[in-house]
Amino acid sequence: MQKIVFRRQAQSVWALAKFSTGGSLGQNSALKNAPADMEMPPCSFTPEEYKGMSKERMMEIRRKNCHPMTMKVTYYKKPVFIHQGHMQWLWDVDGRRYLDLFAGVATVGVGHCHPKVMAAAEKQLKKLWHTTSIYVYPALHEYCEKLTSYFPDPLKVVYLTSSGSEANDLAMLMARLYTGNFDIITFRGSYHGGSPQTMGLTSNSTYKYPVAIGLGCTNTMCPDVFRGVWGGSQCRDSPVQTIRECNCTQGRCMANERYIDQLKETFDTSVPSQIAAFFGEPIQGVGGAVQYPKNYLKEAYKLVRERGGICIADEVQTGFGRTGSHFWGFQGHNVIPDMVTMAKGIGNGFPMGAIVTTREIADSFTKGTHFNTFGGNPVACSIASSVLDTIKEDGTQQNSLEVGTYLMTELAKLRDKYEIIGDVRGKGLQIGVEMVRDKASRAPLLPQDMAELFEDIKDMGVLIGKGGIYGQTFRIKPPMCITMEDANFFLSVFNKSIQNYMERR
Structure with missing residues (x-):
């Protein structure tokens, strides 16, 4: 068992890591800013000793052979070199243990290397690694039946993919084929993927390129009741409300009314009279765990359908029980979308995505032929099936x-x-903490200050994420x-x- 204890000695705090393997002392991170007399929770798992490539060699290859984007997205000034994971814990190559509160971007839902999921993967690997849906094999059909049992009617038809971007890309195509319309609306600040088509859905300059991408996508005002133009003290379906005050009477939300008016204005000014779809995350993920007024999605769905569009819930980050109160984020808004896209937690980190929709919408996709080599891979399906079982059993x-x-x-x-x-906002373990220069202005905390805090938290043994248009929100989305x-x-x-x-x- 490993135990990390922080003690103040003179002007420094030293971290001692004691491993069960022989009781020897292992070097841990130099946690110079760690709280005195604070213990990292114990963990009975002992990681393997790392004997692989040096950190210097990895960084040399990263600079020389990996695409420069991998250097750009390296989170920390002093990178974390991950070696092994178990449940909510990660170890680096030096044996340092970290509490993982980001889960590979809200992906490792039931825990790193969960024994039940590993057993399912191993069992399937021994039988069949890969075949495609041109053949009929048990894992695919067992999973599709099990997944749809978690959805209300008429959401009973599944198309499996390899990622969330791919699922959202196909959802755009299905929506356009089904409705005969082209324009799709999303929120400002949203993130729905990085493929050429989904870049149009994504509304954040960080993910934009100066080329023609995502044609036919229009962004409308995000009903953000903290940072947005309008807000209030009882808007959100969250255990924590904003610090903003309002004069709303019982049963009325002025902020919701104003944001719905903005959506109507988008319909009146920016798109044709008939549209293909509205895309929305039940809680924004990359956008910084942004939540909307309680009835916003219900009213928005009605307006979209009046204009011939379908409503698509992007559950890539909110699905599979992460919001706690419901299995799917859309259920917390008391709506039923026409299509749901998902990935990340679906396979606990194994590359997989899916679309669940109605029979009528699915049938419209058969006007042409679309084939996915890896969608529905037997190992992926076996892992995803085990994830559903594990969520229930655990x-x-x-x-x-x-x-x-x-x-x-x-x-x-x-x-x-x-x-x-x-x-502070969110539901379940989909949490955002938005940092500001001061509460009166709500001006975002400067990037260099966010980076300073971010690095300090990591050096004290905890990994979290960042998000928001200005990178001003800490994202807490652990296993x-x-x-x-x-x-x-x-x-x-x-x-x-x-x-x-x-x-x-």
Whole structure:
């Protein structure tokens, strides 16, 4: 068992890592800013000793042979060299242990190398690695039946892909074929993928290129009740509301009315009278865990359908129990979309995606022939099937609700304590913490300041993500097996990182 204890010695804090293998001391990260007398939660798993390529050699290859984009997206000033994972934990090549609160961008839902999922993968690998859907094999059909059992009627038809971008790309095509219309509407600040078509759905300059991409996509105002033009104190379906005040009467949300008016204006000015679709994440992921007023999607869906369009829920990050209260994020809005896209948590990190839609919409896709070599791969289907079983058997969704609600409630106390924490929001373990220069202006915290905090949190043993249009929101989307003890450890680390930041100012 590994245990990390932080103790203050003179002006420094040293981290000692004790491994069960022989009881020897292993070097851990130099956590100079770590809280005194704080323990990282114990872990009974012992990682393999790393004997592979040196860090210097990996970085040399990364610079020389990997596309320069891999250098651009390296998260930290001092990169993390990951070696092994188990449930909510990751180890680097030096044996340092990290609490993973980002899960490969909300992807590892039930835990790194979960024993049940690994067993399913191993069993299928011994029988059949790959064949395609031109043949009939059990894994594909067993999974499609199981997946659709989690959806209400009429969402009962599955098309399997290899990624979320691919699923969203095909959803665009299906919507256009079915409706006979072309224009698609998404929110500003949204992220729906990086393929040439889905770049049009994605509304963030960071992911844009100066070429013609995603034709026929229009972005409408995101109903962000914290950063947006209108907001209020009871808008969101979240255990934590914004710090903004409002004068709304019982049962009325002025912010919702204003944002719906903006959507109507988009219909009146920016698209034809008939459209193909409206794409929306139930909670924005890359956009920074942005939540909308409670009834917004219900009213938006009605307006879209009046104009001939279908409604598409992008559940790539919100699906598979992550929001806690429901298995799918759209259920929290009391709506039924015409199509649902998903990936990430579907295979607990194994490359896979899917579209679930109605029979009528699916039939329209047969006007031509579309073939996917890897969609429905037998190993992918076996893994995804095991993920569904594991979520149920481990009580993962309920844990997401309980631990996530606790985390948000405690983070809200830190928001009230510190001027630079502007907003805490989300549901379950889909959490965003928006950082600001001050609460009055809500101006985003500067990138260099975000990077400073981000690095400090990592050096204290916790990995989180970043998002938002300005990179101003910390994203907390861990494997859904984390414990209350893990949550408290992160809260201590986050609190200390803010203290460190304030002391340096």
